[in-house]
Amino acid sequence: MGEFDIVIIGAGPAGTTAAWHLAESGLKIALLDKKRFPRDKVCGDALSGNTIFELKKLEEKGLNLSFFEEAVKAYPVDGLSFFSPKGI
Numbered sequence: 001m002g003e004f005d006i007v008i009i010g011a012g013p014a015g016t017t018a019a020w021h022l023a024e025s026g027l028k029i030a031l032l033d034k035k036r037f038p039r040d041k042v043c044g045d046a047l048s049g050n051t052i053f054e055l056k057k058l059e060e061k062g063l064n065l066s067f068f069e070e071a072v073k074a075y076p077v078d079g080l081s082f083f084s085p086k087g088i
């Protein structure tokens with residue numbers, strides 16, 4: 001392994017996004033994770049407005065979001081309900 005300016009441990013959304021932005025500034029980044037990717041990740045498959053805003057910013061910089069568009073077409077969502085543990 002060569003020399004890096006920054007080593008980020010953890011390639012989840014936070015580490016990956018940080019690495020993307022830092023690499024843009026010309027820094028040499030190493031992004032490490034203890035798991036092999038693609039990994040299984042427990043998720044509700046929901047994206048908040050803020051998440052979409054951040055993803056769109058990365059798309060402008062070259063991130064390919066076509067798989068999201070395919071998923072939206074395959075699994076359209078037309079509503080959302082929140083329930084407390086007591087069911088109200």
Ligand SMILES: Cc1cc2nc3c(=O)[nH]c(=O)nc-3n(C[C@H](O)[C@H](O)[C@H](O)COP(=O)(O)OP(=O)(O)OC[C@H]3O[C@@H](n4cnc5c(N)ncnc54)[C@H](O)[C@@H]3O)c2cc1C
Binds near residue numbers: 014015044
């Ligand atoms: C059940 C569940 C459902 C969820 N559903 C949603 C949802 O529908 N929508 C949504 O937006 N969010 C959802 N979330 C939240 C979302 O998963 C987190 O907000 C997001 O994953 C946090 O990103 P992160 O990069 O901070 O951490 P993580 O995604 O946890 O990434 C951390 C990474 O660090 C690695 N790591 C940890 N320790 C080490 C180590 N010592 N050495 C090397 N690597 C290491 C891990 O392998 C992991 O890949 C859900 C969370 C849970 C638990």
